[in-house]
Amino acid sequence: MSFYTSFGTVLLLLAITAPTAMAVGFGGAMAARARFAPLSWLGKGYIAIVRGVPDIAFFMFFVIALDQGIEWLLHKVKCPDWDEPIRQGSDFVVCDIAKMPLGSSPQWMHETYGFSLAVITFAIVFGAFAANVLYGAMRAVPHGQIETAEAYGMTHRQTFWRILVPQMWVYALPGLSNLWMVLIKATPLLFLLGVEDIVYWARELGGSKTAKFTAYPHEDWRMWYFLALLIFYLAFTKVSEVVLEKLMKRLSHGQATLGGEAQRKAS
Amino acid sequence: MSCFQTLQDYAFRSLGYGERLLPRSDFTLCEQFTLIGSGMIWNIYFGVLAVFTGFFLATALAVAKNSSQAIYRKPAEWFIFLFRGSPLFIQFFFAYFMFLSLKGVSPIFDPLTSAWLGALIVLFLNTAAYTGEIFYGALQSIPKGDVEAADAYGLSGWPRFRRVVWPTMLRLAWPAYTNEAIFLFHATTLVYFSGFPAWRQKGDALYYASYFADKTFNPFIPYPILAFYFILLTLVIISGFGLVNKRLNRHLPQARRAKLKLRINLIR
Numbered sequence: 001m002s003f004y005t006s007f008g009t010v011l012l013l014l015a016i017t018a019p020t021a022m023a024v025g026f027g028g029a030m031a032a033r034a035r036f037a038p039l040s041w042l043g044k045g046y047i048a049i050v051r052g053v054p055d056i057a058f059f060m061f062f063v064i065a066l067d068q069g070i071e072w073l074l075h076k077v078k079c080p081d082w083d084e085p086i087r088q089g090s091d092f093v094v095c096d097i098a099k100m101p102l103g104s105s106p107q108w109m110h111e112t113y114g115f116s117l118a119v120i121t122f123a124i125v126f127g128a129f130a131a132n133v134l135y136g137a138m139r140a141v142p143h144g145q146i147e148t149a150e151a152y153g154m155t156h157r158q159t160f161w162r163i164l165v166p167q168m169w170v171y172a173l174p175g176l177s178n179l180w181m182v183l184i185k186a187t188p189l190l191f192l193l194g195v196e197d198i199v200y201w202a203r204e205l206g207g208s209k210t211a212k213f214t215a216y217p218h219e220d221w222r223m224w225y226f227l228a229l230l231i232f233y234l235a236f237t238k239v240s241e242v243v244l245e246k247l248m249k250r251l252s253h254g255q256a257t258l259g260g261e262a263q264r265k266a267s
Numbered sequence: 268m269s270c271f272q273t274l275q276d277y278a279f280r281s282l283g284y285g286e287r288l289l290p291r292s293d294f295t296l297c298e299q300f301t302l303i304g305s306g307m308i309w310n311i312y313f314g315v316l317a318v319f320t321g322f323f324l325a326t327a328l329a330v331a332k333n334s335s336q337a338i339y340r341k342p343a344e345w346f347i348f349l350f351r352g353s354p355l356f357i358q359f360f361f362a363y364f365m366f367l368s369l370k371g372v373s374p375i376f377d378p379l380t381s382a383w384l385g386a387l388i389v390l391f392l393n394t395a396a397y398t399g400e401i402f403y404g405a406l407q408s409i410p411k412g413d414v415e416a417a418d419a420y421g422l423s424g425w426p427r428f429r430r431v432v433w434p435t436m437l438r439l440a441w442p443a444y445t446n447e448a449i450f451l452f453h454a455t456t457l458v459y460f461s462g463f464p465a466w467r468q469k470g471d472a473l474y475y476a477s478y479f480a481d482k483t484f485n486p487f488i489p490y491p492i493l494a495f496y497f498i499l500l501t502l503v504i505i506s507g508f509g510l511v512n513k514r515l516n517r518h519l520p521q522a523r524r525a526k527l528k529l530r531i532n533l534i535r
Contacts, residue, residue, distance in 0.1 A: 223361065238348075
C-alpha cells in the first residue's frame with residue numbers, strides 16, 4: 001500500500017513545488033529587475049549563487065543547514081538561559097523544546113516536516129532557475145511594446161503588469177518546460193532527504209529478506225521495480241512533452257515571434 | 268600527526284593504498300582536504316572515460332538520428348529518449364540490480380556489479396544520449412551553403428562527412444558540449460550514492476564528504492571543500508575545451524567566432 005502512496009508523494013511534491021518555485025522565481029526576477037539597487041543585487045546574487053553550486057551536494061547541504069538553522073533560531077528564542085555551547089565537538093545540541101519536530105510529536109508530524117523541508121529546498125533551488133528564465137523572458141519582450149505603453153501614460157507598475165507580464169510567457173515557456181523536465185527527474189532525490197518515496201519502496205520491497213533465510217525467498221525483484229520506475233518516468237516525460245507543446249502553440253497565438261507568424265500565415 | 272603524514276596515509280585512500288582505517292575522531296582540515304581530494308580521483312576517472320568513449324557513440328547516434336531511413340533513425344530516437352527522459356538516479360539503480368541478477372546467471376558478469384565498470388557503462392550510455400542530442404541539433408543547423416560547397420567540390424559520402432559536415436558539427440556543438448562535459452563530471456557524484464556500493468570505503472569525493480558530514484554533523488566544512496574541488500575541476504575542463512574550441516573556430520573571422528557560454532545545470 002505504501003508503495004502506491006509513494007507515487008502520490010512524488011506527484012504531490014511536483015504539484016506543490018512547481019507553483020512555489022514559480023512564485024519564488026517570479027519574486028527573484030522582479031527583484032533582479034528592480035530599480036532600487038540593493039534589491040536588484042539581492043535578486044541577481046540569489047540567482048548567481050544557487051546556479052553556481054554543483055548538483056546534489058547542494059541538496060544534501062541545504063537540508064541539514066536548513067534543519068540546523070531552524071533549530072538554532074528556536075533555541076535562541078525559547079531557551080535564552082541555556083549556557084552550554086550548541087556545537088559540542090561533533091554534536092549539535094539544542095534544548096528539548098527547540099527540537100524540530102518535537103520529540104513527542106506523532107509520526108505524521110515527522111513526515112510532514114521532512115516533506116516540507118524537501119519542498120522548501122526544491123523551491124529555493126528551482127526558484128533560482130525559474131528566476132533566471134523569467135528574468136531573460138522579461139528582457140526579451142520587444143522594447144517597442146514598453147515604450148508604447150509608456151507613451152500612453154502608463155506608470156511603471158501598470159506597464160509591468162499589463163504589458164510585460166502577459167507577453168513574457170511565450171519567451172519563458174521553452175526555458176520553463178525544460179525546467180519542468182529537470183524537476184520531474186529531480187524527484188527521486190527525495191529519498192536522499194529521508195522522505196519515503198518510490199525509490200525507497202522499490203529498494204525495500206524487492207529486497208526484503210525473511211528472518212529464517214538469508215537468501216531471498218524469491219528472486220531479486222528490485223530490478224523489475226526499477227524498470228517500472230523507469231517506465232513511469234519515461235511516460236511522465238512523454239505526457240509533459242505533448243502538453244507543453246500544445247501550450248506553446250496556444251501561447252504563440254498572435255505573438256510577434258516566428259511561431260506566431262507561422263500560425264498567422266497558416267490560417 | 269603532521270599534514271604530510273596525512274597526505275601519505277590518505278592521498279590514495281580511494282584506490283585502496285595507504286592507511287586502511289578512515290579517521291574516526293578529531294578531524295583536521297588537512298584530513299578532510301586529503302580524503303575528499305583522494306575521492307576526486309574516481310570522479311575524474313569516470314568523467315574522463317565516459318566523455319571520451321561517449322563522444323564516439325554520440326557521433327554515431329547523431330548521424331543515425333539525422334538519417335532519412337527509419338531503421339537507423341528510430342533506434343537512435345528511442346535510445347536518446349530513454350536516457351534523457353529518465354533520471355540518472357533510476358538508471359543507476361536499475362543497472363545495478365540488473366547486473367546483480369546477471370551475475371547470478373554467469374560469473375562472467377562479475378566485474379559489472381562493481382562501480383568501476385558498471386557505473387562507467389551507465390555514464391557512458393547516458394552521456395552518449397545527451398551528447399547525441401546536442402550533435403543532432405548541430406547537424407540540423409549546419410549552414411546549407413557549406414554542404415552545397417562540398418557538393419560543388421565533388422565531395423560526397425564519407426569524405427564529405429569527414430572533411431565538411433563533421434568539423435562544422437563539432438564547431439557548432441562545442442559550447443553546448445562543454446556544458447554537457449561539466450555536467451557529466453558533476454553527475455559522477457551520483458555513482459556511489461545510488462546502487463553501486465563503495466567497497467572497503469573506497470569511494471568518490473561526495474562519499475567522503477558525506478562521511479565527514481555524518482561524523483561531525485557539520486556540513487559547513489566538507490561540502491564547501493567538495494565545491495572547491497569541483498570548481499577547480501570545472502575551470503580545468505573549461506580551459507581544455509576552450510583550447511579545442513579555439514582550434515575548431517580558427518578559420519573564422521574574429522567577430523563570428525562562437526564564444527563559450529557557460530550554463531551550469533542542476534540534475535540529470
